[in-house]
Amino acid sequence: VSTANFIAATLINRTNYTDNLAVFELQPTTPFVFRPGQCATLAFLDGEKPLSRPYSIASPPAQSSLEFYVELITSGQFTPRLWSLTIGNTLWLRHRAVGVFTLLAKPDKPHHLMVASATGITPYVSMVSTALAQQDNQNNQNDEQTFTILHFAPQPAALAHYADKLHLLASQHPQRLNYQAIIYPTAENSLNSLSNSALETTAAAVPLADQLADAIATAMLSAQLTRHNTIAYACGHPQIVELAQQTFLNQGFDKTNLRTEKYFI
Numbered sequence: 425v426s427t428a429n430f431i432a433a434t435l436i437n438r439t440n441y442t443d444n445l446a447v448f449e450l451q452p453t454t455p456f457v458f459r460p461g462q463c464a465t466l467a468f469l470d471g472e473k474p475l476s477r478p479y480s481i482a483s484p485p486a487q488s489s490l491e492f493y494v495e496l497i498t499s500g501q502f503t504p505r506l507w508s509l510t511i512g513n514t515l516w517l518r519h520r521a522v523g524v525f526t527l528l529a530k531p532d533k534p535h536h537l538m539v540a541s542a543t544g545i546t547p548y549v550s551m552v553s554t555a556l557a558q559q560d561n562q563n564n565q566n567d568e569q570t571f572t573i574l575h576f577a578p579q580p581a582a583l584a585h586y587a588d589k590l591h592l593l594a595s596q597h598p599q600r601l602n603y604q605a606i607i608y609p610t611a612e613n614s615l616n617s618l619s620n621s622a623l624e625t626t627a628a629a630v631p632l633a634d635q636l637a638d639a640i641a642t643a644m645l646s647a648q649l650t651r652h653n654t655i656a657y658a659c660g661h662p663q664i665v666e667l668a669q670q671t672f673l674n675q676g677f678d679k680t681n682l683r684t685e686k687y688f689i
């Protein structure tokens with residue numbers, strides 16, 4: 425396969441958070457240009473055709489290395505290969521960044537309400553760290569942009585290092601950033617923590633939709649967010665994205681102030 429449209433990148437860091445969740449840090453050999461929230465297309469070029477998949481970038485454009493948070497799909501084609509990489513191994517990136525899941529700047533809507541599944545946090549990390557750094561540099565007291573992030577995960581380990589990172593950023597910008605990690609019940613974790621009864625387990629596993637709607641409504645009420653002053657976002661696992669989208673539509677959001685990105689169908 426021709427490497428003409430690709431940049432080589434070396435794996436320089438990797439942290440496994442669970443058996444199937446890991447953060448990968450790649451160092452491209454030439455600068456990779458992107459806007460916060462966009463994806464890079466990672467690729468293996470040793471077959472007949474490129475084997476490639478898009479991944480949202482967690483790092484800000486100001487950083488030369490690129491960080492990705494990936495879920496292993498054991499039956500998948502790409503992620504098992506990614507999992508076999510060790511530090512110093514090389515893979516490829518398509519030259520061009522992809523995606524339009526970026527910050528929507530509207531003067532009358534300075535507030536951003538962002539819902540993420542576990543790995544769906546990455547575009548927000550890039551967007552928010554970039555926006556807050558810009559505000560710090562410009563010392564712009566008039567910039568009223570605020571960010572509320574609701575990060576849903578089935579277990580604490582699935583927050584990876586992003587809970588610590590975003591809590592720290594929030595403590596440095598208490599007026600600007602509110603980050604909440606929300607662990608939702610699944611058949612598995614409710615079985616472990618709540619009960620031994622199959623019946624109760626099913627009952628506990630149901631309310632993700634309610635939990636999401638409640639978390640969104642509470643965040644909106646406490647920060648006085650409305651569809652008139654806020655842009656809403658949902659990213660990651662399709663179930664979380666669809667539930668969040670439905671809640672936002674019920675709250676009166678529409679395509680002018682709601683952005684979504686599903687990682688798969």
Ligand SMILES: Cc1cc2nc3c(=O)[nH]c(=O)nc-3n(C[C@H](O)[C@H](O)[C@H](O)COP(=O)(O)OP(=O)(O)OC[C@H]3O[C@@H](n4cnc5c(N)ncnc54)[C@H](O)[C@@H]3O)c2cc1C
Binds near residue numbers: 480689
């Ligand atoms: C815009 C965009 C951004 C993305 N960003 C990320 C990211 O930051 N991190 C990340 O981990 N993935 C991300 N993805 C998904 C990623 O591109 C791959 O689809 C995923 O890693 C699976 O690749 P695979 O080749 O291993 O599996 P495939 O062989 O492509 O898929 C096998 C099957 O698994 C399903 N599947 C894919 N992902 C999942 C999943 N997470 N859970 C359950 N089933 C799944 C697919 O629908 C497919 O039917 C993104 C996708 C898009 C479109």
